[in-house]
Amino acid sequence: DVKVTQSSRYLVKRTGEKVFLECVQDMDHENMFWYRQDPGLGLRLIYFSYDVKMKEKGDIPEGYSVSREKKERFSLILESASTNQTSMYLCASTFRQGPQQPQHFGDGTRLSIL
Amino acid sequence: GESVGLHLPTLSVQEGDNSIINCAYSNSASDYFIWYKQESGKGPQFIIDIRSNMDKRQGQRVTVLLNKTVKHLSLQIAATQPGDSAVYFCAENIGYSTLTFGKGTMLLVSP
Numbered sequence: 471d472v473k474v475t476q477s478s479r480y481l482v483k484r485t486g487e488k489v490f491l492e493c494v495q496d497m498d499h500e501n502m503f504w505y506r507q508d509p510g511l512g513l514r515l516i517y518f519s520y521d522v523k524m525k526e527k528g529d530i531p532e533g534y535s536v537s538r539e540k541k542e543r544f545s546l547i548l549e550s551a552s553t554n555q556t557s558m559y560l561c562a563s564t565f566r567q568g569p570q571q572p573q574h575f576g577d578g579t580r581l582s583i584l
Numbered sequence: 585g586e587s588v589g590l591h592l593p594t595l596s597v598q599e600g601d602n603s604i605i606n607c608a609y610s611n612s613a614s615d616y617f618i619w620y621k622q623e624s625g626k627g628p629q630f631i632i633d634i635r636s637n638m639d640k641r642q643g644q645r646v647t648v649l650l651n652k653t654v655k656h657l658s659l660q661i662a663a664t665q666p667g668d669s670a671v672y673f674c675a676e677n678i679g680y681s682t683l684t685f686g687k688g689t690m691l692l693v694s695p
Contacts, residue, residue: 474627503682512673512687513628528682560627569679570616570635575627 473497474576476561482582489548491579493561501564502544503573504528504536506557513560519544551583592671594690603661605689607674612655614676618683619648619659623670631659631672661691669693 477492493502503518505528515528517536525536533555537545544563548555558580562573597603609617615636620628634641634648634657641648647660657674673688 510687513685515682518682569677570633572618572630572633573675573683574630575620577625577627 474561474563474574476559476576476579478579479577480580480582482584483548483551484584485551485553487548487551489551489581489583491546491548491559491561491581493544493546493576494542495563495574496542497563497565497574498541499563499565499574500541501566502538503562503564504534504544504546505560505562506530506555507560507578508557516546553583555581556583557581592688592690594692596692596694597664599664599666599693599695601664603664603668603691603693605659605661605672605691607657607659607686607689609655609657609674609676609686610684611676611678612652613678614684615679616677617648617650617657618675618677619646619657620673620675620685621668621670622673622688628673664691664693666693666695 473496475494483489504516505513507513514530516534519525519538535547558578560578561576564571564573618633619631621631622628632643632648645662649658671688671690674686675683677683
């Protein structure tokens with residue numbers, strides 16, 4: 471089975487802090503994604519990556535950046551955390567580039583910014 | 585923090601009943617669809633997928649129906665069990681684009 475692991479289940483940070491969320495997949499997947507999930511808004515794509523050192527903006531990239539130095543690891547960075555970034559963050563991956571394949575998700579990091 | 589289940593339409597069924605969860609998708613050019621299940625405190629879990637050249641696909645206790653004419657997707661769960669209680673949402677995809685997710689339906693199964 472695919473295993474997508476997010477390093478923290480719950481995280482509390484303060485406004486203005488730089489926050490790192492980590493995601494690791496163990497199935498040699500090429501594509502990785504970061505979403506945030508908010509009540510009433512569903513899943514919204516922040517950034518994604520098709521390969522090491524490559525990144526693409528999703529629908530809501532403002533206030534975020536990403537890093538993919540190794541194939542198995544995709545990091546989401548909040549450069550200067552704000553209270554409106556309090557949310558559930560979900561990482562996902564797919565095996566290869568190309569259409570018609572499901573994304574496999576981690577269990578999420580619930581981030582609170584105080 | 586708030587649960588992902590708040591603000592969602594809810595379907596309440598009795599254990600043993602069949603459940604039907606519906607999804608209206610937005611783009612007539614979408615060619616691939618997925619159903620996910622999300623239990624409280626967990627990430628979305630893949631249930632079943634279907635390509636646009638099919639009308640129906642069956643899995644274990646689940647069936648997905650696709651009606652391209654009215655852009656409608658449904659998930660049928662047979663003999664619903666308390667462990668099926670979760671938020672269910674659909675996702676659509678066109679070619680090499682990223683997935684677009686629906687907002688979901690909460691399924692509540694009473695013993």
